[in-house]
Amino acid sequence: MGLPGSQWRIQELVEEHYPNLYRYAYRLTGSAADAEDLTQDTFCKAQSQLGQLRQAERVKPWLYSILRNAYLHRVRSRQQQRCVSLDQVGDLPEAPADPLPEVEPERLQQALAELDEVFRTPVILYYFEDFSYRDIAEQMDLPIGTVMSRLARAKAYLRSRLLPAAPALADGPRRATDGL
C-alpha cells in the first residue's frame, strides 16, 4: 500500500497554505508559539476531516475556518478578552500627510489585540486581500451587512490608531444592514 490519498493531499495543503495560515494565526493571537500551535492543529484537524470537504475550490476558506474555530476554542477556555469599545473611536484629523507613513507591524499587532475577535477576524481577512466579503461572511456565519459594518468600524479604529494623519472619509451612504 502506497501513501494514502489523504496523506498525499494533506502534504500538498501544507505546502500551499501554511505561510498564510500561520500569518493569520499570528495576527489573531499575537504570539509566534500560539500561531504555530494553531497552524499545526489546523492541519491535523484538516487531515482527519479531509473526507468531509465536498468542493476542492473551497479548501482555503475551509482551512481558515478550522483555524478560527480552534482559536475561538482556546480563547473561550482561557477566557482572556480585553477589548475596547468601538463606540469610542476618535475622529480623525483633517489633512492627510503625503506620503502616508508606513505602519509598524508590532504597533498593528497591539491595535489588533485591543479589538474584540468579532472585529479582529474580518479586518485581518480583509487586509489579507484574499477573501471576498461573501467569504468573510461565510467564515463567520454572519449576514454580509453585519460583516461590512463591523469591518467599517474596525478599519476606522485601526486608521485612527495607526495612521493619525489620515483624514476621515466623507462617509457617503453607508452600507446595507442585516435583518429584514
Next chain:
Amino acid sequence: MDCRTARLLLDFARPRVPELAAPEADALHRHLADCPDCAAVQRLERRLDEPLARAMRDVPLPAGLRERLLEKVAAPPTVPRWYRRKAVWSGLAAAVVLLAFGWYWFNLPLTQLDLAALHERANNQPVSAHAVVEQFPHDRLQVALLGGLAVEAPPRFNYNLLTYHGICELQGQRVPFLEFQNGSNLLRVYILDGKRFDIQALAGLVMSGRVSHRIELSPDNRFGWLYEYTGGRLDRFFDPEVLPAI
C-alpha cells in the same frame, strides 16, 4: 449610476478580490471616470488601506516551520497498546450511546414554528437588504449544502435577483435562507427541513402586512419554503420562464 450606489459598490471593487458582476463593474467604472468626488473617495480609501495591508501581511515565518508541519502530518498517530484495548471498549460503549441517541433523534419532536410571532416581529422592524454579492445559477444552489444543512431551493424564482444566501437563526434553529431583491422589494426564503420543522401544520398559510408571510411545501413534501416579502406580491420575484403556480 448615482453617487450613493457608487459609494456602496466601491467596497466590492477591490483590485485583488473583485466581487461585482461585469455590468455593475462597468457602470461603476464609468461613474468614477465622470465623478471626481467618488474617484477621490476611492483613491483615498486605497491609499489608507495600502500601508495597513502591507503591515498585516508582514509576519516573518519561523525557521523550520514548514518541516515541522510536514513532519506532524506525515507521522501516523501513535496509539499505545493499552489505549487500543481501552478503545475497543470505549468504541462499544459509544456505539450503544449512539444507538440510543439515534433513536431519540429519530423520534425527536418537530419544532412548531410560531408564524404569528414571526409575522408580528417582521412588521415592527425596519426593512433592509444585503448588497448584491454574486449571481448564482439556480442549479448550483439547489444541490448545495449550506453550512452542513440540507437545502432544496424553490424553483420558481428569478435567481438573477438573488442577493444573498446564508444561515440564520429562526426560533432556536439554524435555518438556510435565500434573499432576493427586486427594486425596493425584498423576499427572503427560509428553507425549513421537514425533519426538523412541522411543516405540514403550516402548509398554505398566508399572513399579509407590510411584510407578508406565506408557506409552500416542496413537491416531495421534504421541505417547507417560508416566504417573507415586502410589497404584498410574490410574483415579482418569479422567473418569467417558469409558470407561477402559487
